[in-house]
Amino acid sequence: MVLRQALSVPLLLSFLLAACTSPSPGAERTPGPPLKVFVSAAGIYQIDAGDLESAGWPVENVDFDQIALLYRERIQPFWTEGQGGDAALRFYAQDVQSRYTAQNVYWLVDKRSLGQFAAGEIGDAEPETSAIDFSRADAGVSNGSNTYMAVQRLEENAIYTPQVEDREPWFWLSLPAPTSQKFEIELDELVPGSGRITISVWGSTEAPQAPDHHLRIAINDQQVADEYWDGKGAKLIQVEAPSGILQAGMNKLTLESPGDTGVAADIVLLDQITLEYPRRLVAASDYLEFVSLGGKHQLEGFSGPVEVYDVTAPESARRLDDLKNDSNAVEFEGQRNQRYIAVGPAGHLTPVLLSHAVLTPDLVDSDLEADYIAIGPRDLLEALQPLLAHRESQGYKPLAVPVEAVYDQFNSGIPGPDAVRDFLRYARNNWKIAPAYVLLAGDWTYDPKGYLGSNEANRLPAFLVNTRYGGETASDVLFAQLDDDAWPDIAVGRIPAETPQQVQVWVEKLLDYEQTAPNADRNAPILAVADGQERTFERDAQGFLDRFPEGFHKVLISPEAGTIGANLEITQRINAGSLLVAYFGHGSISMWGKDRLFAVDDVSALSNQGSYPVFLNMTCLTGLFTHPEIDSLAETLLWQPRAGAVAVLAPTSLTLATDQSFLSNAFVDAYLAEPGRPIGDVLLEARRQIPESLGGAQDVLQTFLLFGDPAMRLKQPQK
Numbered sequence: 001m002v003l004r005q006a007l008s009v010p011l012l013l014s015f016l017l018a019a020c021t022s023p024s025p026g027a028e029r030t031p032g033p034p035l036k037v038f039v040s041a042a043g044i045y046q047i048d049a050g051d052l053e054s055a056g057w058p059v060e061n062v063d064f065d066q067i068a069l070l071y072r073e074r075i076q077p078f079w080t081e082g083q084g085g086d087a088a089l090r091f092y093a094q095d096v097q098s099r100y101t102a103q104n105v106y107w108l109v110d111k112r113s114l115g116q117f118a119a120g121e122i123g124d125a126e127p128e129t130s131a132i133d134f135s136r137a138d139a140g141v142s143n144g145s146n147t148y149m150a151v152q153r154l155e156e157n158a159i160y161t162p163q164v165e166d167r168e169p170w171f172w173l174s175l176p177a178p179t180s181q182k183f184e185i186e187l188d189e190l191v192p193g194s195g196r197i198t199i200s201v202w203g204s205t206e207a208p209q210a211p212d213h214h215l216r217i218a219i220n221d222q223q224v225a226d227e228y229w230d231g232k233g234a235k236l237i238q239v240e241a242p243s244g245i246l247q248a249g250m251n252k253l254t255l256e257s258p259g260d261t262g263v264a265a266d267i268v269l270l271d272q273i274t275l276e277y278p279r280r281l282v283a284a285s286d287y288l289e290f291v292s293l294g295g296k297h298q299l300e301g302f303s304g305p306v307e308v309y310d311v312t313a314p315e316s317a318r319r320l321d322d323l324k325n326d327s328n329a330v331e332f333e334g335q336r337n338q339r340y341i342a343v344g345p346a347g348h349l350t351p352v353l354l355s356h357a358v359l360t361p362d363l364v365d366s367d368l369e370a371d372y373i374a375i376g377p378r379d380l381l382e383a384l385q386p387l388l389a390h391r392e393s394q395g396y397k398p399l400a401v402p403v404e405a406v407y408d409q410f411n412s413g414i415p416g417p418d419a420v421r422d423f424l425r426y427a428r429n430n431w432k433i434a435p436a437y438v439l440l441a442g443d444w445t446y447d448p449k450g451y452l453g454s455n456e457a458n459r460l461p462a463f464l465v466n467t468r469y470g471g472e473t474a475s476d477v478l479f480a481q482l483d484d485d486a487w488p489d490i491a492v493g494r495i496p497a498e499t500p501q502q503v504q505v506w507v508e509k510l511l512d513y514e515q516t517a518p519n520a521d522r523n524a525p526i527l528a529v530a531d532g533q534e535r536t537f538e539r540d541a542q543g544f545l546d547r548f549p550e551g552f553h554k555v556l557i558s559p560e561a562g563t564i565g566a567n568l569e570i571t572q573r574i575n576a577g578s579l580l581v582a583y584f585g586h587g588s589i590s591m592w593g594k595d596r597l598f599a600v601d602d603v604s605a606l607s608n609q610g611s612y613p614v615f616l617n618m619t620c621l622t623g624l625f626t627h628p629e630i631d632s633l634a635e636t637l638l639w640q641p642r643a644g645a646v647a648v649l650a651p652t653s654l655t656l657a658t659d660q661s662f663l664s665n666a667f668v669d670a671y672l673a674e675p676g677r678p679i680g681d682v683l684l685e686a687r688r689q690i691p692e693s694l695g696g697a698q699d700v701l702q703t704f705l706l707f708g709d710p711a712m713r714l715k716q717p718q719k
Contacts, residue, residue, distance in 0.1 A: 034357040036413045037106040039349070042095040043287075044309060044341055046348035049087040055354035057108075059087055068111035071315065072412045076106065079319055090348060092309060092317040092341070098416060099168065100461045102449040103352055105413035146298045147191050148290040150279035154183060155272035157451035163471035164202065167234070170451060171202060177214070177259030177266035182252060185275055190248045193278035195241035197224065199255070200271035206232045207263035214261050215268060218254040219245050228261070235268075246277055286347030292334030299330045302344030306330035312339045357413065358405040363423055369433035370399035372711055375420060376441030377459050378402050380495075383503035384441060390511060391711060397433055403442070403460055415448075417463045417479065424490065425482045437680055437711040440476060440494040441503065445628040452628055457498050462626065467699040470654035474626045475702045477687070486698065487688050491680025491710035493647070495638070496625040502639050506646075510709060513612050513646045523553060524577040524611060526717060529570055530558040531585020531593040531619075540584040540618065540657055540664075547668040552717050563595060570598045577611035579717050581645075582664065584657065587619030589632050600636040603644055612646035614679065614714065616667065618660045623650025623705050634707045647679060647708025655703070659696040662689060663704055671714060680710025 035055055039045060049059040069076040069091055078091035089108075096104035157170035175181060203213050210230040217225035217239060225239040253273065259266055281288065282301035299306065305325050311317045324331040334340065361368075372391050374384050381400040388398040403420070410426070411419035420440075428434045442460025449455065462474035480488030497503045526548060530541035538558045545554040557573065559566040574581060583592050591599030615637055617623065622633040637645035649667075651660075666689035670682045683706055690701045 033359070034110075035108040036353075036355050036357055036408070037093075037108060037351045038103045038353040038355070039093040039106065040103055040352050041349065042093060042314075043349040044307075044343050044347070045091055045093050045351055047089045047351060047354070049082075049085050051351070051354055052087075052089075056356065059084060062087075064089070066110055068109050070107040070109060070412070071104075072414075074315060075111075076315060077317055090307075092311050092314060093349075094314045096414070098414060099464060100416040100448050101414060102455075107357065107413065146281050146300075147193075147278055148281055149195075149276050150189075150290075152185055152187065152275045152277070153272060154185065154274075157449075159269065160446060160452075161202075161204070161269065161471075162446070162473060165466055165471070169472055171269040171271050173270050174204075175201075175215075175255065175257045175268045175270055177257040177261075177268075179259075180254060180256040181270075182254050183273060185251045185253055185273075187246060187248060187251060187275075187277055187279075188284070189280040189282045190246060191278045191280055192243060194243045195246055195275060195277035197237075197239050197241055197253070198274040198276075199225075199237040200274075201235050201237070202269040202271060203229070203232050203235055203267075204269050205263070205265045205267045206230070207265075209262060212261055212263045213266055213268055214258055216254075216256040216258065218256070220247065220252055221254070241275075241277070251275075283342065283344060283347070286344030288342045289340070291339045292336060294334055294336035297332060297334045299332075299342050300328065302328045302330070302342070302347075304328065304345040306342055306344055308332055308340055308342045310335075310338050311341055312337070357408045358402055359408065361399070361401065361405065363401065363405060363409050364426065364430070366430045366432065368399070368427070368431045370397050370427075370431065370435060371433050372396040372398040372437045372439075373401055373427075373435045374398070374439040374441055375401045375403055375406065375460070377404075379500050380441040380459065380497055380503050383497075383500035384439070384507065387507050387510060387709070390514070396437075396711065415461060417461045420461075421479050421482070424479060428482055428490070436490055437678065437709075438479065438490060438492045439709055439711075440479070440492065441497060442494075443496045443498040444474070444626055446472070446474070446626045447628045455628075457628065459498060460494075462494075465702050467653045467655070467703060468695055469656075469699075470620075473624070473652045473703055474705075475652070476705050477702045486692055486701070488684060491678065491684055493680060493706040493708050493710040494625075495709075496635055496707060497639075505641050506638050509612050509642070509644075509646050510712060512610065513715075514712065516610070524579045524613075524717070525553040525555045526580045527555045527557070527573055527578040527582070527613070529581070529583045529585075529592065529597060530556065531583075531595075531597065532559050532561040532563065533586055533594055536657060537585040540661060541582070543661075544582055544584070544618075544664055544668065547665060548672070548717070559595070559597065561595065566595060566597050567599065567602050571602050571605050574606060574613065575608045577608060578613040579715055580616060581613045582616040582618060584618045584664075587617065587622045587633075587651075589621050589624045589627060589630055590636075591633060592617075592619060592622070598633075600631065600633055603633075603636045603640050606640055606643040608644070609642040612644070614708075615645045615648045615650070616664065617648065617650040618657065618664050620651055620654045623648065623703075623707065624652045625707070626652065638707060645708075647706065647712060649683070649704055649706055651700070651704045653699055653703035655700050656696055659694065659700045660704075662691065662697050663687070663700050666690070675716040676713050678711045679706065679708065679714050680712075682714065683710070 064080045069078045081088045156172045159171040161169045211228040213229050215227050227237050229235055281299050286303055308320045309317055391398045406423045407413050407415050407419050410422045443457045444461050445457050448458045462476055463478040464472055465475045476492055476494050477488050480490045480492045482489040528541040528545050530538040585593050625632050625635050634648040634650040666686035670685040687701055690697045
């Protein structure tokens with residue numbers, strides 16, 4: 001087996017297309033199109049003959065000597081057992097290292113056209129010793145011929161904290177002082193000796209006095225740590241568990257936050273608990289993983305013959321030969337600092353899914369011509385067909401691009417927004433006619449790994465960016481940043497739909513908007529709504545209207561703070577017809593203002609059929625479409641049948657009104673400068689007026705998103 005150098009994207013795709021369509025002359029057995037293998041955790045995987053058959057790779061057509069296993073464009077080792085219907089393929093898979101997906105992706109391909117890419121035999125390079133992977137509960141370091149330091153890790157991801165930087169913002173539970181939490185940890189095959197406990201926490205409060213956090217740790221009612229520290233941020237507490245304190249069977253670990261530091265609030269977020277303990281080299285569920293300190297090892301507890309793999313260098317893992325198997329045990333000589341996995345007959349993992357790679361359309365074809373593209377899952381693209389046909393009738397060259405094709409051709413099948421941006425950058429630089437307008441079709445959440453439950457809403461990822469006031473949030477603007485500066489280069493909009501039905505509702509409104517006479521709504525007003533909680537919001541709203549020349553039909557609604565029923569007036573005014581509806585004030589995911597000036601519950605009362613406005617939300621969070629459980633106001637306005645909005649400009653972040661004004665003022669100027677321009681072009685010009693030197697303004701640039709079609713031509717009001 002050979003190891004090749006990484007292929008460029010065009011070369012990789014050419015190879016894959018050749019592999020599935022052009023077998024070597026005289027070849028009698030071809031496995032079929034490239035097959036993607038999805039895995040959910042690190043370990044030794046097995047693919048049975050029946051799995052290959054079900055995925056469209058008939059075993060009688062497969063010559064395993066002519067198959068290559070790829071991971072991120074590099075050949076990986078694999079091993080086969082049996083023949084025909086009893087055949088099985090085994091390989092070591094790494095855990096995924098991505099915020100955007102819970103699964104890693106390997107490829108099975110015909111390698112007969114691969115020789116030109118070979119770089120050398122596997123094992124030529126000196127493997128680097130990797131850190132211990134604790135993704136399996138019993139991974140650890142051997143400390144003798146038949147014992148090792150095993151690891152039990154307790155972790156849940158139940159609390160999302162976007163203000164945390166430089167790490168995944170997920171935590172297990174909150175420990176607000178005073179409080180005490182007890183955890184049970186079961187230990188098996190325990191041998192005498194000391195252990196170690198590591199508690200990973202995050203201080204989420206701080207106070208002028210120090211220290212402002214205090215945490216006690218006890219095992220089996222014996223205190224092992226009494227830790228004080230100060231300030232916000234990560235804290236790693238490591239303590240020894242003296243010999244005799246741990247017991248075989250169930251152990252009790254207690255975390256106590258006594259609340260005795262004198263601060264007004266002491267809140268600590270628990271990330272994970274790791275317990276290392278001395279354990280016999282005995283398999284659990286036919287699986288054992290450890291790092292050797294050298295010497296002869298006796299591994300026991302397997303249900304049958306044992307395989308041992310050296311996975312120190314994951315991409316050149318090797319299976320050990322000449323093992324001394326004896327019933328349910330195996331003996332071998334371990335090498336210092338090498339990481340081993342031993343598996344019995346029932347210890348192999350099973351892939352989550354096998355599916356064919358999506359290689360059409362060929363996105364690296366330099367002859368492609370498409371100035372308007374829609375990217376999304378196939379079912380949502382199907383619902384977009386009437387819009388694509390309409391764009392073609394207008395003279396555009398549209399192309400529907402399955403997002404799976406983007407992942408497969410630009411990121412080895414692994415989902416992520418970078419793959420989409422790499423594709424757009426490639427198309428811009430190489431196609432005969434490059435995309436100018438990009439419509440992203442698909443919802444997404446900040447929980448793509450499904451920590452909180454279902455992840456069915458994760459159809460098309462957004463970029464995650466850190467902002468000054470709200471921490472991590474979503475951005476689609478980065479899809480359009482195709483060169484080295486901060487400005488977007490193409491017009492991008494998103495329809496954050498989870499279902500084809502939502503797409504259909506919106507497409508019907510958009511076609512109605514565009515196919516009516518361009519001047520049909522010219523008498524409709526420009527409506528501005530101001531939050532009465534602060535007078536500056538009214539000034540911002542009036543300033544927005546004043547940018548339109550004298551003679552334009554303009555309406556301002558500015559209820560006093562505490563006014564009840566303002567939502568009824570605003571709803572009535574929207575139903576009467578408006579070209580633009582702009583809001584200035586405080587906001588949240590589901591409503592305008594603290595006084596509930598307009599909220600998701602009010603959208604169902606809209607009846608503005610035939611007069612669909614563009615909504616501009618100069619506020620906070622109304623475009624946070626990434627919440628896994630709540631629909632934002634922007635989404636609700638889009639999905640309302642025959643009413644609501646045709647497009648929405650809304651933020652996913654917290655920003656200041658002074659920074660938002662750079663965008664709102666520039667939008668009006670660009671809107672008036674050239675009547676009837678596509679909204680995407682208006683926004684491109686407006687975004688370029690946002691000062692690059694102001695951090696808060698840059699947050700506005702990145703997080704005020706267009707929910708709609710960037711090629712939609714804006715109707716112009718009457719002077």
